[in-house]
Amino acid sequence: MEFTAVAEGFRSGLVAIVGRPNVGKSTLLNTLVGEKVAITTPIAQTTRRVIRGIVTTPSAQIVFVDTPGIHKAKSLLGRRLNDAAQAQSVGVDVLVFVVDGNTGIGTGDEWVATNVVASHKGPKIAVINKTDKFSKDAQLPKIAQVSELASFDAIIPISARRGKQVDDVLKAIITHLPEGPLLYDPDDYTDQTINELIGEVIREKAMHGMREEVPHSIAVEVEDILPGNKRDVQVVHATILVERDSQKGIIIGNRGANLSNIGRAARPEIEDILGSRVYLDLRVKLFAQWQSDPKKLGQLGL
Numbered sequence: 001m002e003f004t005a006v007a008e009g010f011r012s013g014l015v016a017i018v019g020r021p022n023v024g025k026s027t028l029l030n031t032l033v034g035e036k037v038a039i040t041t042p043i044a045q046t047t048r049r050v051i052r053g054i055v056t057t058p059s060a061q062i063v064f065v066d067t068p069g070i071h072k073a074k075s076l077l078g079r080r081l082n083d084a085a086q087a088q089s090v091g092v093d094v095l096v097f098v099v100d101g102n103t104g105i106g107t108g109d110e111w112v113a114t115n116v117v118a119s120h121k122g123p124k125i126a127v128i129n130k131t132d133k134f135s136k137d138a139q140l141p142k143i144a145q146v147s148e149l150a151s152f153d154a155i156i157p158i159s160a161r162r163g164k165q166v167d168d169v170l171k172a173i174i175t176h177l178p179e180g181p182l183l184y185d186p187d188d189y190t191d192q193t194i195n196e197l198i199g200e201v202i203r204e205k206a207m208h209g210m211r212e213e214v215p216h217s218i219a220v221e222v223e224d225i226l227p228g229n230k231r232d233v234q235v236v237h238a239t240i241l242v243e244r245d246s247q248k249g250i251i252i253g254n255r256g257a258n259l260s261n262i263g264r265a266a267r268p269e270i271e272d273i274l275g276s277r278v279y280l281d282l283r284v285k286l287f288a289q290w291q292s293d294p295k296k297l298g299q300l301g302l
């Protein structure tokens, strides 16, 4: 791969985004990158893989590493997610710690701050997210609270969803990056494969509206993407995997209504990713107890 020469003083580096589940790490990543790199849902523990999102400006290239939310793990999958998140926060150039200003700062945030953030030697930026949900007056006490958790170089209240103050986060990061070359092609915005991106879109739609353990029991495998019979149509074969037989019916829904809703919601986004029309062949299969089976987790790349 050949990169264009960069200007003198160009900066680059790795920036991990950490925090407890559901605070808006992946939403922040998407807003920073300006593309849907990571799926987001109102359900905790949505992110399961360490995902990179790349931002290239004339003066810097920032490689963001979105991580699974760190939580009290109840399954083998949960423990692996925590391990992955913690491993990814080591050795990065800048650490971004996200808290949810709407729910407030609690023991989960304190745990991440003490055990992951405080041990990071380099620059640390705290982000208090979801400012669209609380008043400006409420910001100052929250900033004071966060400043007690670790020694941050900056504490920035933002709304990741509305894109408010997200530029300030980017600016603060760039000032703390070391000088360095391009790490990725400037046109790249993620390290995920097309199949991974499509699988995640389907998982997001399948998780939608699911309750209790069901969303966490969903995994998606994209088997293949083939040219269709008609011009400009590609056929995507994908399978939604569930942990229990009873969950198959929940995903499929009454006369297949839920499964077709999932397909209907996913298709336009898959068409965007592939840049063509798409026929989505979506199936549901039992993959018994995959969350606690090391071999099955391995097969899913988790």
Ligand SMILES: Nc1nc2c(ncn2[C@@H]2O[C@H](COP(=O)(O)OP(=O)(O)OP(=O)(O)O)[C@@H](O)[C@H]2O)c(=O)[nH]1
Pocket (backbone or CB within 6 Å): 019, 020, 021, 022, 023, 024, 025, 026, 027, 028, 039, 040, 041, 042, 043, 044, 045, 046, 047, 048, 067, 068, 069, 070, 129, 130, 131, 132, 133, 158, 159, 160, 161, 162
């Ligand atoms: N109101 C509001 N909601 C937000 C904001 N940012 C994220 N959210 C919502 O918060 C929920 C969780 O967002 P995610 O980005 O999936 O959170 P996450 O930290 O990546 O969660 P995990 O992957 O589970 O660790 C979603 O419903 C988002 O739409 C924000 O700025 N304002």
Ligand SMILES: [Mg+2]
Pocket (backbone or CB within 6 Å): 025, 026, 027, 038, 039, 040, 046, 047, 067, 068, 069
């Ligand atoms: Mg996430």
